[in-house]
Amino acid sequence: MLTDEAKRMRTTRNDRTSHERAGPVANLMNTQYSPGRAQAIAYANVALVKYWGKRDADLNLPDVGSISIALDALWTRTRMELDPALERDSFELDGQIEAHGSGRVTALLTRMRAIGGSEIRSRVFSQNNFPTGAGLASSASGFAALVTAADRAYGLGLSLSRLSELARIGSGSAARSIFGGYVEMHRGELPDGSDSVAVPLAAAADWPLAVVIAISERGRKSVGSTEGMQRTAQTSPFYSAWVNNQPDDLALARTAIATRDFDALAHVSEASALALHGLAMSARPGLLYFNATTMECLHRIRHLRGRGVAVFFTVDAGPQVKAICAPEAADTVAAALKDVPGVTEILRAGLGGGAVGMDDGQTWT
Numbered sequence: 001m002l003t004d005e006a007k008r009m010r011t012t013r014n015d016r017t018s019h020e021r022a023g024p025v026a027n028l029m030n031t032q033y034s035p036g037r038a039q040a041i042a043y044a045n046v047a048l049v050k051y052w053g054k055r056d057a058d059l060n061l062p063d064v065g066s067i068s069i070a071l072d073a074l075w076t077r078t079r080m081e082l083d084p085a086l087e088r089d090s091f092e093l094d095g096q097i098e099a100h101g102s103g104r105v106t107a108l109l110t111r112m113r114a115i116g117g118s119e120i121r122s123r124v125f126s127q128n129n130f131p132t133g134a135g136l137a138s139s140a141s142g143f144a145a146l147v148t149a150a151d152r153a154y155g156l157g158l159s160l161s162r163l164s165e166l167a168r169i170g171s172g173s174a175a176r177s178i179f180g181g182y183v184e185m186h187r188g189e190l191p192d193g194s195d196s197v198a199v200p201l202a203a204a205a206d207w208p209l210a211v212v213i214a215i216s217e218r219g220r221k222s223v224g225s226t227e228g229m230q231r232t233a234q235t236s237p238f239y240s241a242w243v244n245n246q247p248d249d250l251a252l253a254r255t256a257i258a259t260r261d262f263d264a265l266a267h268v269s270e271a272s273a274l275a276l277h278g279l280a281m282s283a284r285p286g287l288l289y290f291n292a293t294t295m296e297c298l299h300r301i302r303h304l305r306g307r308g309v310a311v312f313f314t315v316d317a318g319p320q321v322k323a324i325c326a327p328e329a330a331d332t333v334a335a336a337l338k339d340v341p342g343v344t345e346i347l348r349a350g351l352g353g354g355a356v357g358m359d360d361g362q363t364w365t
């Protein structure tokens with residue numbers, strides 16, 4: 001028998017919009033479902049108006065909404081095989097059996113199995129083309145790819161909104177990676193989280209910005225975002241001010257995106273990133289995600305903008321700096337950041353599409 005959640009989740013795919021599936025593998029979207037085996041690709045995203053803080057830790061319900069862009073060059077590909085002989089799910093990441101994070105994978109698959117009324121366990125193989133757990137949103141693309149592949153492997157046919165809701169349970173930012181281009185994640189009000197989902201704001205092609213990422217440390221971050229958020233909410237004297245200010249920043253960013261106003265988007269995005277890190281530093285003990293190279297990169301980006309280059313920065317829960325810029329400024333920005341002592345690698349991206357599922361055996365384009 002289907003649970004209430006299962007009935008709610010088993011809605012039709014009537015909430016797609018034309019630009020939700022844009023992306024390099026969009027031509028595969030019309031393939032037939034074949035329950036049992038499936039694969040999916042999802043892109044990392046970077047928040048311009050940041051999410052930090054949960055109102056419910058179990059369901060990953062955010063205390064604030066957020067706005068992000070999808071990155072076409074940073075992706076997770078996930079393949080799934082259902083096997084009735086398996087006693088438990090197995091999860092391989094980049095060719096290695098993953099202990100870190102496998103509990104969250106199993107919990108999510110258990111929830112999705114309940115929706116479909118299946119008890120069959122699966123083998124999950126995931127591959128990231130970028131460093132895992134280093135503040136580059138690997139959990140976002142990872143959980144978006146997982147729910148998209150599982151939806152197909154278990155033959156659920158869930159709506160994109162429901163997939164966003166499920167991805168959120170894996171990782172808050174993953175809810176946004178179901179969609180491409182510019183995406184808003186709603187805080188939501190309901191205790192069951194059904195309105196804490198992402199929605200697309202604009203397609204990548206509507207305003208094709210570029211992103212240059214300066215990597216200065218490839219290891220996993222010292223304090224994960226879940227623990228960092230919890231500590232901040234419990235100990236920072238400024239947490240309620242952060243939560244109360246968020247609707248204003250979301251409105252500014254929404255308008256900037258709708259009107260393609262680069263300067264307005266630059267101001268609100270930098271303000272949100274700096275507010276997040278100021279807030280995190282005000283936790284007790286304070287969270288320090290920046291290293292010296294991070295700080296130097298931020299100064300370089302401000303300096304470039306002062307010289308008229310269309311660029312602004314954002315930083316997540318790690319030291320890497322993401323410079324968002326006009327496509328014609330990307331070479332200048334990449335050269336300036338490469339020159340910063342301590343920058344070991346530069347990644348470049350355009351804006352990406354939404355998560356795409358396809359049958360096993362098909363090849364990626």
Ligand code: PMV
Nearest residue numbers: 047051171172173225316317
């Ligand atoms: O969803 P999580 O747990 O990876 O948290 C994401 C937090 C930030 O990356 C710092 C901000 C954001 O909105 O992505």
